[in-house]
Structures are given as C-alpha cells and as structure tokens.
Amino acid sequence: xLKAVIIFLLVGYLIGCIHGSKVAQLLSGIDLxxxxxxxxxxxxxxxxxxxxxxxxxxxxxxxxxxxAIIGAHVYLADITQLTEVQVxxxxxxxxxxxxxxxxxxxxxxxxxxxxxxxxxxxxxxIDWKVGLFALILFVIFSFxxxxxxxxxxxxxxxxxxxxxxxxxxxxxxxxxxFLFGIAIILHIENIKRLMLGTEPKxxxxxxxxx
Numbered sequence: 001x002l003k004a005v006i007i008f009l010l011v012g013y014l015i016g017c018i019h020g021s022k023v024a025q026l027l028s029g030i031d032l033x034x035x036x037x038x039x040x041x042x043x044x045x046x047x048x049x050x051x052x053x054x055x056x057x058x059x060x061x062x063x064x065x066x067x068a069i070i071g072a073h074v075y076l077a078d079i080t081q082l083t084e085v086q087v088x089x090x091x092x093x094x095x096x097x098x099x100x101x102x103x104x105x106x107x108x109x110x111x112x113x114x115x116x117x118x119x120x121x122x123x124x125x126i127d128w129k130v131g132l133f134a135l136i137l138f139v140i141f142s143f144x145x146x147x148x149x150x151x152x153x154x155x156x157x158x159x160x161x162x163x164x165x166x167x168x169x170x171x172x173x174x175x176x177x178f179l180f181g182i183a184i185i186l187h188i189e190n191i192k193r194l195m196l197g198t199e200p201k202x203x204x205x206x207x208x209x210x
Contacts, residue, residue: 012097
C-alpha cells in the first residue's frame with residue numbers, strides 16, 4: 001500500500017512539473033520567475049504578459065490536472081480488488097502530487113506556481129458539474145471584486161466542501177484541506193496586499209498589449 005501511495009504521488013508530481021509558464025517563456029522570451037511577482041502561474045502570466053498569455057498558461061496547467069485525474073480513473077478502473085474508498089484516496093493522492101509538482105517543481109528550485117489552474121482542472125475531472133459551478137463562481141468573484149485572490153479562495157472552499165460532502169472516505173477531505181492550507185500559505189503576500197489595497201486588479205491585465 002505504501003509503495004502504491006509513493007508511486008501515485010510521484011507520478012502526480014511529475015505531471016505537475018509540466019509548466020505552462022515554460023511555454024509562455026518560449027513564446028514571449030520572458031521568464032515569469034523574473035517578472036511581476038516572480039510566480040510561474042497563470043495569474044502572474046496574466047498580470048505580467050496580458051490575458052492571452054494568461055489563458056495559454058491556464059489551459060496548459062488546467063489540462064495537466066484533468067489528464068492526471070482521468071488517467072488515474074482509467075488505470076484504477078481495472079483494479080477490481082480496490083474498494084471505492086481506496087480508489088478515491090489514490091485519485092486524491094495523484095491530485096496532491098500534481099499540485100505539489102506545480103508549486104514545487106524540482107527544476108525551478110522547488111519554487112513554481114501556486115496551483116490555482118491545476119486545482120481547477122482537478123475538480124473539473126473529479127466532477128465536471130461541481131467544477132464548472134466553482135469555476136463560474138471563480139470568474140464572478142474575481143471580476144466583481146477585481147481581485148483574483150478572492151476567486152482563488154472561493155474555489156478552494158468549494159473544492160473542500162464538495163470533497164467532504166460527496167467523496168467517500170476521510171482521506172480525500174484531509175488531502176483537500178492540506179492543499180487549501182498550501183494555497184493559503186503561498187497566497188499570504190496576495191492576502192496582505194489585498195488588505196493594504198495594493199493587490200493588482202484583474203482589470204490591469206487587460207491593459208497589457210503584449
């Protein structure tokens with residue numbers, strides 16, 4: 001069991017290490033780790049390079065979350081000796097690996113993105129209806145308040161709540177809360193800037209020409 005947990009976590013981690021920011025760097029010539037807030041995620045791509053690059057990075061990072069969960073589902077479907085609780089535990093272990101790989105990729109000195117796009121892909125793959133609902137709220141909250149961090153916190157709240165209510169076993173809920181905790185820690189500076197009134201607004205990204 002422990003060996004399987006390690007393998008699933010490692011596979012998820014390696015998938016998470018596939019970064020949309022690297023594609024953006026190849027196209028723009030700009031390293032997101034050295035511009036804006038020094039973050040290799042979709043939010044910094046949007047604020048630093050404009051909404052087109054933000055969408056590109058987001059789609060890649062969302063896609064790897066979707067691919068990891070669907071791949072885990074397909075693989076685990078053939079292992080009949082696993083219970084439903086065990087299947088969902090392994091799926092959430094893969095999900096945790098993806099987020100850890102995105103946030104702490106080994107080739108970036110373990111300093112990558114913040115996992116927002118990837119957690120969106122993960123929830124969409126786990127339950128597309130709940131994921132779509134959370135994504136719509138994410139967009140609404142982000143644009144109404146004009147702060148991405150508000151949408152991020154909302155999405156994680158929906159993710160944790162949905163996991164607790166509908167996913168069997170206590171393991172997935174613990175993992176979801178763990179990932180939420182990591183997100184809060186990585187967004188501490190955003191939260192501080194939000195409280196100080198210096199957090200960049202969503203609308204600023206649409207003023208970027210390149």
